[in-house]
Amino acid sequence: MNTKIPLTALAASLALLLGGCMVGPDYQRPKVAVPTQYKELPGWTVAQPSAAAPKTDWWTGFNDPLLNQLEPMVSVSNQTVRQDYANYQEALAEVQQARSGLFPTVGVTGSGTRERSGSVSTGTATNAAGSTRGSVINSGSLEGNVSWAPDLWGKVRRTIEQNKATAQASEATLANATLTEQTALATAVIELRIADANIDLLQKTVDTYKESLRVVGNQDAAGTIPPSDAISARTQLENAQSSLLALGVTRAQYAHAIAVLVGKNPEDLDIPHSTGLPALPTVPAGVPSTLLQRRPDIAVAERQMAAENAAIGVAVAAYYPSLSLSGADGFSQSPLAGLLHAANHIWSLGADVSETIFDGGSRHADVVAAKAAYEASVANYRGTVLTAFQNVEDDLSGLRILAQQGDALDAAVRDARRGAEIAFNEYQAGTVDYTTVSTAQATSLSTQQSALNVQQQRLLDTVSLIGDVGGSWSASELSDPGKASAQR
Numbered sequence: 064m065n066t067k068i069p070l071t072a073l074a075a076s077l078a079l080l081l082g083g084c085m086v087g088p089d090y091q092r093p094k095v096a097v098p099t100q101y102k103e104l105p106g107w108t109v110a111q112p113s114a115a116a117p118k119t120d121w122w123t124g125f126n127d128p129l130l131n132q133l134e135p136m137v138s139v140s141n142q143t144v145r146q147d148y149a150n151y152q153e154a155l156a157e158v159q160q161a162r163s164g165l166f167p168t169v170g171v172t173g174s175g176t177r178e179r180s181g182s183v184s185t186g187t188a189t190n191a192a193g194s195t196r197g198s199v200i201n202s203g204s205l206e207g208n209v210s211w212a213p214d215l216w217g218k219v220r221r222t223i224e225q226n227k228a229t230a231q232a233s234e235a236t237l238a239n240a241t242l243t244e245q246t247a248l249a250t251a252v253i254e255l256r257i258a259d260a261n262i263d264l265l266q267k268t269v270d271t272y273k274e275s276l277r278v279v280g281n282q283d284a285a286g287t288i289p290p291s292d293a294i295s296a297r298t299q300l301e302n303a304q305s306s307l308l309a310l311g312v313t314r315a316q317y318a319h320a321i322a323v324l325v326g327k328n329p330e331d332l333d334i335p336h337s338t339g340l341p342a343l344p345t346v347p348a349g350v351p352s353t354l355l356q357r358r359p360d361i362a363v364a365e366r367q368m369a370a371e372n373a374a375i376g377v378a379v380a381a382y383y384p385s386l387s388l389s390g391a392d393g394f395s396q397s398p399l400a401g402l403l404h405a406a407n408h409i410w411s412l413g414a415d416v417s418e419t420i421f422d423g424g425s426r427h428a429d430v431v432a433a434k435a436a437y438e439a440s441v442a443n444y445r446g447t448v449l450t451a452f453q454n455v456e457d458d459l460s461g462l463r464i465l466a467q468q469g470d471a472l473d474a475a476v477r478d479a480r481r482g483a484e485i486a487f488n489e490y491q492a493g494t495v496d497y498t499t500v501s502t503a504q505a506t507s508l509s510t511q512q513s514a515l516n517v518q519q520q521r522l523l524d525t526v527s528l529i530g531d532v533g534g535s536w537s538a539s540e541l542s543d544p545g546k547a548s549a550q551r
Contacts, residue, residue, distance in 0.1 A: 085217025086383065087376020090224075090369045093441050095448050098351045103459035121529050122249055124344030125522075129334065130252050133325050134245055140326025141244045147237040154230035158544045161226045164219040167211035172393075175203035206393030206409070213388065218380035223545075225373035230544035232366035238536050239359035246530040248324045250523060252341070255317040257519040258310055259337050264515065265307040268508050272300040275487065275504070279497065292497035299501055303508075343521055346528050348459060354451045357533030361451055362541065364444040371437040378433040381426045384418035451531065458528035465521045472514040479507040 122134045138144055179199045214220055276296040283293040322332035355361055392410045419426070486503035489495045 085220055085376060086379045087217070087221055088372060090372040092365060093444070095445050097355070098452070101348060101351060101456060101459055103456055103463060104348060121534050122245070125249070125341035127252060127341040130249060130341065133248060133321065136325040137244050137248055138241050141324060142326060143244055144237070144241050147240040151230070151233040151237050154226070154233040155544055158223065158226045158230050161219065161223045162545065164222070165214060167209050170208050172206045172208060173204065175201070177201050204393060206391055208389070208391040210387065210389040213386055215386060216380040216383040218377055221373045221376035221380065225370045225377065227544040228366045228370035228373060231541045232363050232370065234541055235359045235362035235366060238540070239363060242359060242530055242534045242536060244324060245534070246526050248321065249526045251317050251320045251324060253519065253522045253526065255314060255321065255334065256337055256340050257515060258314040258317060260340060260515055261512065262307065262310050262314065262336070263338060264511055265303060265310065269300065269303045269307060271504070272296070272303050275500065276300050278491065288497070295497055295501055299504070340518065341522055343525060346525055346532070348455060348528065348532055351452055354455070354532065355448065356538045357536060358451050359533065359536055361447050362538045364440070364447040368437070368440040368444050371433070371440040375430065375433040375437060378426070378429040381429065384416055387415040389413045454531040455528065458524050458531055461524040462521060462528065465517055465524065469514070469517045469521065472510065472517055475510050476514050479510040483507040
């Protein structure tokens with residue numbers, strides 16, 4: 064007997080059925096309205112999707128040693144990033160799990176028994192009770208089995224398609240989380256640097272007010288000024304000292320936030336005081352169409368849309384009958400001796416077909432729900448794109464207006480400082496009262512703080528623009544989930 068015939072026939076059937084069709088719509092990315100240029104940028108040039116991407120790690124443009132030291136740690140130690148990385152690994156595993164549905168399940172079953180028949184009455188070999196022991200019999204079987212449900216209507220392949228898109232969405236979510244945490248770190252470092260600059264400014268102001276109080280105190284002791292001038296000078300100094308102390312709380316909070324962003328306990332990271340501010344880099348925004356390839360949140364929305372489209376095919380496939388094939392080949396023998404002889408060979412082939420005739424509209428509802436989920440994902444994708452355009456326009460307008468405001472404040476700072484010096488000299492000459500000096504000094508401090516605030520906002524808007532154009536990321540970096548899951 065040719066024992067290979069059943070499995071050969073089964074393999075041929077499997078190969079024939081592998082060419083089944085796929086029901087449901089094939090995915091096509093919906094079109095979105097994309098402007099040819101940003102409103103805040105004069106003119107435009109045609110650019111490749113990666114033309115505006117930073118060529119190196121984007122944070123190096125700020126020329127800040129602390130940023131250069133800490134930013135690489137975000138992708139390794141930040142807990143939000145680590146969580147999204149684990150989610151991505153889970154999504155890859157689900158792709159592999161879905162792919163397994165394309166292949167048959169092969170198993171081996173073996174069994175063995177040892178039994179003794181009941182005692183019987185005989186004329187020989189009797190025991191004391193007059194009965195004979197039954198014989199002991201060993202038996203066993205060894206069988207290989209194959210089962211497979213061919214993907215006739217593409218339900219498994221649509222599920223793979225859905226899981227692949229979901230895995231890529233998870234990968235883009237990881238990229239988005241990394242970029243978000245990196246920009247959050249840059250923001251915290253800038254806030255810390257501005258706090259240091261404000262501390263330096265207030266320390267100089269305190270020193271100036273101390274000198275003013277010394278001069279006023281001497282004149283008060285000589286009786287040449289009213290006592291209220293000394294009280295005003297002392298009050299002004301005390302308020303400045305209070306503001307200086309309050310900045311210590313603000314600085315500590317920024318330092319703690321930085322530590323957490325790089326995965327450290329706050330007490331494990333000591334950041335010394337800095338006397339310099341980060342540089343203000345120039346960020347090329349490119350053209351609006353580049354955002355569709357460069358922003359990871361847009362990639363997340365687009366891949367989610369592809370997954371929902373595939374889910375429609377999964378739901379539609381439920382309308383069609385399912386087929387399950389099974390086969391077994393092996394040996395069975397009792398007694399056990401000679402189990403693997405050809406005479407003990409057994410085999411079987413089987414097929415099951417099932418189709419739901421009536422389900423009260425359950426499958427129809429599933430298809431309607433899948434289509435609605437897809438339409439929702441389309442709206443989410445288009446909304447994400449619109450929000451991306453808005454973000455960049457906001458950043459560009461902020462940088463443009465703040466640059467003009469910064470120029471105006473630079474002149475105001477020079478004038479305010481000069482005005483405070485003149486007022487103090489005139490007070491010493493006796494031509495103005497101390498209220499004039501106090502007002503001029505307060506104006507100088509306020510103007511310098513305003514200039515620092517504008518510089519701070521320009522730096523923060525630059526970080527925001529870098530994040531809103533996608534940093535150095537591109538959708539071309541998304542991997543093939545099928546290959547990635549196979550390499551795990």
